[in-house]
Amino acid sequence: MAGRCGQAPWRLTQAINYSVGIDASTLAPAMPVPTAPANGASGATPASDERIAGQLPVLHERITGWFAETARKLPWREPDCSPWGILVSEVMLQQTPVVRVLPVWQDWLERWPTPAALAREPAGEAVRHWGRLGYPRRALRLHAAAAAIVSEHGGQVPGTYTGLLDLPGVGSYTAAAVAAFAFGRREAVVDTNIRRVHARLMSGVALPAPSLSAAEMRLAAELLPDDDGTSVRWNAAVMELGALVCTARAPKCAACPVQDSCAWLAAGEPPPSYTPKGQAWHGTDRQVRGALMAVLRLADSPVPAEMFQQEPADLGFAADGIGVPLSALHRLNCAPEQLERALAGLLDDGLAELRQGGYRLPS
DNA sequence: AATCCGTGGTG
DNA sequence: TCACCAAGGAT
Known part of the structure; x- marks a missing residue:
């Protein structure tokens, strides 16, 4: 039963119930603060570096421990959420805040509990029930993805990165996220939150580069815990850290579980090396x-x-x-x-x- | 690689 | 107020 995996060890709820006792006495002694890169423009510090490899287990424990205590309770993180529910959530969450997705996701999953249910509707219904989430072409692609899942995968959401990547509207992020969160696979999930955490914590810069680089993907892969279940929780935890603490605008460094390891803090919070281009809107x-x-x-x-x-x-x-x-x-x-x-x-x-x-x- | 694609909250 | 920003993808 691919659709139900309530006891699956990778499910995030397991992580939430799994208390790691994160109080200071159980933590390893404060890690040496990494030297900030002399040149703030570069992307990824080589993680193969002994210094970083040595502190990885501590980073894993602290961030997943923080996640276990702090994570938001979201319906697509529940153990009985189907891969379809997780796929829908990931597409809806593209460039869209969680709070706005929640009610639309609930409506969609109630209305169309399976890919087949959506696929048998006209595409326009998907767009109509997308509401005001924005980027309505995502609804169209999700409908097309549902049709492909029915016609090419027997109605079951594919469980591999490449199988997912072939679906309309599914790119490298969403394919990795669904493979990890719905199927427990060890994948380097790299979204804007994770990129920002890596940029600050590891590379010592305020913001990641405007576009995702191969060096960043390498870094993410090297930071990934070896164990499947831990890697899934790590992906979710780093993403959550970026969403709740290591935010773009006003990061809450005082609440960060790895503040004493942060290369950006150690470097004195240097400002971004570029000014982001705003998205034009009025008159367009x-x-x-x-x-x-x-x-x-x-x-x-x-x-x-x-x-x-x-x-x-x-x-x-x-x-x-x-x-x-x-x-x-x-x-x-x-x-x-x-x-x-x-x-x-x-x-x-x-x-x-x-x-x-x-x-x-x-x- | 650079642009385009929606919407609403926020510092 | 107003630009930035949000679990990106496609071309």
Whole structure:
């Protein structure tokens, strides 16, 4: 029964119940603080270094111990959560905070408890029930992934990294995360939280480089505990540490279980060596797409193109339930060609297919 | 490699 | 207020 693994030793709940007694008296003596790299720009310090290898067991114990005491209770971490539930959570969590995912995940899993259940629905229903999670193409890809799971894997979520990687919307992070968290595999899971923890703790820099490097993947692989079960808990624990303590903006170093080993703290918290590029929004096509999506999600009948261009009050049917998003769209006052471009983009991405006949092309 | 793709909370 | 930011992926 691949879907149920309540007694599986890798499950994170086991880690939470597993008390390691993290009080100071049981810890190894304070580790020597690693020398911060002279050059703060580099990515990964070679972890094959004796100095780092020697303190790995202590890092493992402290961070997994902290996790056992502190981890948030999340439904996709429950021992009876299916691989499908974990896959859905991982896709929803891409670039999206936990608190916003929770209610949508609950709705999805109740509505579509298996890949087959989702696959037999029109793709538009997946997008509609995506709600306002953002990046709605993820819903489309999750629907396509469900179809692939049914047609190519007998309805069971594949349990290997490469099998997962072949699914639409599943990249290197999600494939590793599902292989680890749903199937107990030893994988180097590298997300933005883990990258930031590694950057500070091991490399002594404030932030990881803008794009994931091969050196970072090597470092993550070398930090990974040898034991399967421990490696799964380590991945989850480092991610949680990055989410709750070693945060991007205002890190809570006083609450960090490895503060005395942190290369960045030892170096005096040097500032980032670059300034992150913000994501443009106001006045962009993305903003128009978002406004269009809001209209389409709420419409339960075809939406003529004129509706997008006309004052909702002039249409005479603002009471049909989409008056508010139509007003929001109109308030953007975007150029007609930008509106056309956004519409065309939605069509290219298959995102207008909210429901059969739910959207009509501009003619 | 650099860009694009949504949304809402927050320092 | 406003830019940054969040369990990335695809091209």
